[in-house]
Amino acid sequence: MGRLNGRQWVVVVGVPLMSVAIGLVARCWLGGGAIIITVGLLAIFLAYLLVESRRFALGLFERQVKEVRSSYVQLEALLGLHALLKPAAPLPPTRFWAASPDLLREVALHIHRERPRHVLEVSSGTSTVVIALCLQRIGVGKVVALEHDAHYAEVTRRAIADHGLTGIATVVHAPLKDQQVNGETYPWYDLSGLRLGEPVDLLVVDGPPDTVHHTARYPALPMLAAHMAKGARILLDDGDRADERAIAERWAKESPGSQLGYLPLEAGAWSLRLP
Ligand SMILES: C[S@@+](CC[C@H](N)C(=O)[O-])C[C@H]1O[C@@H](n2cnc3c(N)ncnc32)[C@H](O)[C@@H]1O
Structure with missing residues (x-):
C-alpha cells in the first residue's frame, strides 16, 4: 500500500475532526450527553472504512485470481503455438x-x-x-x-x-x-x-x-x-x-x-x- 494521497488525508483527518466539532456544538444543547454523538459518528466512520477496505481488498484479490487464470490459458496457447510452429x-x-x-x-x-x-x-x-x-x-x-x-x-x-x-x-x-x-x-x-x-x-x-x-x-x-x-x-x-x-x-x-x-x-x- 502506498502513502495516503491528499484526498485520503482530508477524509482520515477531516471526518474525525468534523465528528468532534459536531459533538462540541451538540454539547451546547445536550450537555455531557453529546459525547454519544461524537463517539457514534466516529464508530460509523470506522465501520465504513473497514467495509470499504475489505471491499477493495476483495476486488483486488478477484482481479489477481482472474489474471492468474487468464495467464495460464494464454501460456497454454503460446506453448501450443511454439510446438506447432x-x-x-x-x-x-x-x-x-x-x-x-x-x-x-x-x-x-x-x-x-x-x-x-x-x-x-x-x-x-x-x-x-x-x-x-x-x-x-x-x-x-x-x-x-x-x-x-x-x-x-x-x-x-x-x-x-x-x-x-x-x-x-x-x-x-x-x-x-x-x-x-x-x-x-x-x-x-x-x-x-x-x-x-x-x-x-x-x-x-x-x-x-x-x-x-x-x-x-x-x-x-x-x-x-x-x-x-x-x-x-x-x-x-x-x-x-x-x-x-x-x-x-x-x-x-x-x-x-x-x-x-x-x-x-x-x-x-x-x-x-x-x-
Ligand atoms: C492492436 S496492434 C495489433 C498488431 C498485430 N495485429 C499483432 O497482433 O501483433 C495494432 C498496432 O500496433 C502497432 N505495433 C506493431 N508492432 C508493434 C510493436 N512492436 N510495439 C508496439 N506497437 C506495435 C502497429 O501500429 C499496429 O498497427
Missing part, C-alpha cells in the same frame, strides 16, 4: 498491444484446417509473423499486412526477415487518410500501395487503433468486400468491446447470408463467415 527465432511479444496467444491459436487452427491461399491483415505485428509461420508450415499461401505506422511497418518487416519469412509475408505501409464509407468519414488505410492478386480467404482485422475513431475498424469489410473470396472468414480482434460488437453486427447485417459468431477469447473476437 517451431519458430527459428524468438516470437515477438504477444498480448497488450499485440494479439493474445488464444486468438493467434485460433488463427493457426483456421490456417491448418482451411489452408487459405491468401491472408490479408489489417494492422501488422506479431500476428503477421505467426500467420506467415503457419503458412510456411502448410507449404502454401501468402500474407499481406496493412500498417499505418511507418516505424512499426519496419519493425514487423525486420521480425519477418529474422524468421526467414520474406517470401511469404509482405507489410504494406498504408497511412490512414480520411475516406468516405457508407456516407461517413473514417480515417482508414490508404490502399493505393496495395496490389491484391488473388481473392482474400482470411481477413484478420486488428486496426486502426480505436483512438482515431470509435468504430475505426468498420471500413475493413466495405472497403475490401470486392476482394473477398466466396466463403471467406473474417476475424475481428477485441470483440469484448461494445464498438467491435457493433462493427461485427453491422458487417453481418450488410452481408446477407453470412454467419456471425463470438469467440470467448481473452480479448474476445468475432468470426464472420461470408456466404
Whole structure:
C-alpha cells in the first residue's frame, strides 16, 4: 500500500475532526450527553472504512485470481503455438498491444484446417509473423499486412526477415487518410500501395487503433468486400468491446447470408463467415 494521497488525508483527518466539532456544538444543547454523538459518528466512520477496505481488498484479490487464470490459458496457447510452429527465432511479444496467444491459436487452427491461399491483415505485428509461420508450415499461401505506422511497418518487416519469412509475408505501409464509407468519414488505410492478386480467404482485422475513431475498424469489410473470396472468414480482434460488437453486427447485417459468431477469447473476437 502506498502513502495516503491528499484526498485520503482530508477524509482520515477531516471526518474525525468534523465528528468532534459536531459533538462540541451538540454539547451546547445536550450537555455531557453529546459525547454519544461524537463517539457514534466516529464508530460509523470506522465501520465504513473497514467495509470499504475489505471491499477493495476483495476486488483486488478477484482481479489477481482472474489474471492468474487468464495467464495460464494464454501460456497454454503460446506453448501450443511454439510446438506447432517451431519458430527459428524468438516470437515477438504477444498480448497488450499485440494479439493474445488464444486468438493467434485460433488463427493457426483456421490456417491448418482451411489452408487459405491468401491472408490479408489489417494492422501488422506479431500476428503477421505467426500467420506467415503457419503458412510456411502448410507449404502454401501468402500474407499481406496493412500498417499505418511507418516505424512499426519496419519493425514487423525486420521480425519477418529474422524468421526467414520474406517470401511469404509482405507489410504494406498504408497511412490512414480520411475516406468516405457508407456516407461517413473514417480515417482508414490508404490502399493505393496495395496490389491484391488473388481473392482474400482470411481477413484478420486488428486496426486502426480505436483512438482515431470509435468504430475505426468498420471500413475493413466495405472497403475490401470486392476482394473477398466466396466463403471467406473474417476475424475481428477485441470483440469484448461494445464498438467491435457493433462493427461485427453491422458487417453481418450488410452481408446477407453470412454467419456471425463470438469467440470467448481473452480479448474476445468475432468470426464472420461470408456466404
Ligand atoms: C492492436 S496492434 C495489433 C498488431 C498485430 N495485429 C499483432 O497482433 O501483433 C495494432 C498496432 O500496433 C502497432 N505495433 C506493431 N508492432 C508493434 C510493436 N512492436 N510495439 C508496439 N506497437 C506495435 C502497429 O501500429 C499496429 O498497427
